[in-house]
Amino acid sequence: MTTTEETLRFARLQRDTLRGMGSLALAGLVPGPLRGMPPIVPGEWLERRVPALPDALIDAYADAVGAPRDGTVPAHLFPQWAFAMSGELLGGLRYPLLRAVNAGCRLEVRGELPRGRDLIVRGRLAAIDDDGKRAVITQRFTTGVEGATQLVNAEVRAFVPLAKGRRGDGAKKEAPKASAGARELGRFDVGARAGWEFALLTGDFNPIHWARPWARASGFRGVILHGFGTYSRAWEIVRRARGGLAELDARFTRPLVLPGSARVLADGDAIWVVDAQDGVVMEGRVVR
Secondary structure, three states: OOOHHHHHHHHHHHHHHHHHHHHHHHHHHOOHHHOOOOOOOOOOOEEEEEOOOOHHHHHHHHHHHOOOOOOEEOHHHOHHHHHHHHHHHHOOOOOOHHHOEEEEEEEEEOOOEEOOOOEEEEEEEEEEEEOOOEEEEEEEEEEEEOOEEEEEEEEEEEEEEOOOOOOOOOOOOOOOOOOOOOEEEEEEEEOOOHHHHHHHHHOOOOHHHOOHHHHHHOOOOOOEOOHHHHHHHHHHHHHHHHOOOOEEEEEEOOOOEOOEEEEEEEEOOEEEEEEOOOOEEEEEEEOO
16 A cells, blocks of 8 residues: 555646636635526537556555556546546536535546547536535546547536425435445455545545544544545446446445545445445446
């Protein structure tokens, strides 16, 4: 496992992602009515060229999430380069983006991302589902290289609470559960500083993942693992257990508090990640 001291040197590589997230944070401070006209969805595609990532960063990330060092860039590392664009895609929305949380994602791998090549990244605001109490904002990204621009496709869904429901509004939703016939594919442990280490490797420095006072003030028992920290570890466990994986659609249902451990369960194409209390922190489906 890569230590924080070893990964600290990668922080300087996250400037673009930090800039994008900073733009979102600033947008979240501006009252909604001052942010202009409602956006048009789906929006236009934006395209950026991202310089080739250093091998040392890719290797450290692979070690952290259990991916192989096989000369390619793990597809689930895509937030490292795609989230820099989120500031442009979401910055003008009339939503309190400081309260947004990652609700889920769908990742499709059509081909391997080679190392040592500039990445061609395209992104768009795909959809907004707003019922007055919450908004679910969907972004889509494609990643490839010159001559093969759609090797990895990703859909990211963010949940934004808008207003508290009145007491008695609606029925309380039952917590998701793994099926009785699910079998364990593997498990992983995450240390108390796993959130900080993942931030250094991906650029997602949301303080709920590494600053305990901030996490507590946000309603969590302690710092929590990034959703993509769970997703990437689960992806690798499923891939190893089944000899390959091309597409996984997942929803984040419960925070994984650090330090912690989790098991990955499967029943056919259905996947669950459960914590030490058997609570489902992620549920998903292998699409193909």
